[in-house]
Amino acid sequence: MKNGDRVIMNNKYRVSERNKGKVFIVRSEPWDLCGTECVLLEGYRGGYAVDGLTLVD
Template identity: 85%
Template sequence: MKIGDRVVMNDNYRVSEGNKGKVFVVRSEPWDLCGTECVLLEEYRGGYAVDGLTLVE
């Protein structure tokens, strides 16, 4: 996953109704947070686990 990728939140974690199906743009390189690879997303506060995201083609 890299900066500029378009992603949606998948069902690996609970996703709020407002974020289901919403396309986000990755705005950081992945980093390790306590053993979980995370990224920052545009229009989302805080990091989000990479395994909870699916790339949009």
């Protein structure tokens, strides 16, 4: 996953109704947070685990 990728949140973690199916733009390179690879998303506060995201076309 890299800066500029388009992603949606998958069902690995709880996703609010507001964010289900919403396309986010990755705005950072992945980093390690206590053993979990995370990225920043446009329009989302804080980091989000990479394994909870699915790339879209």
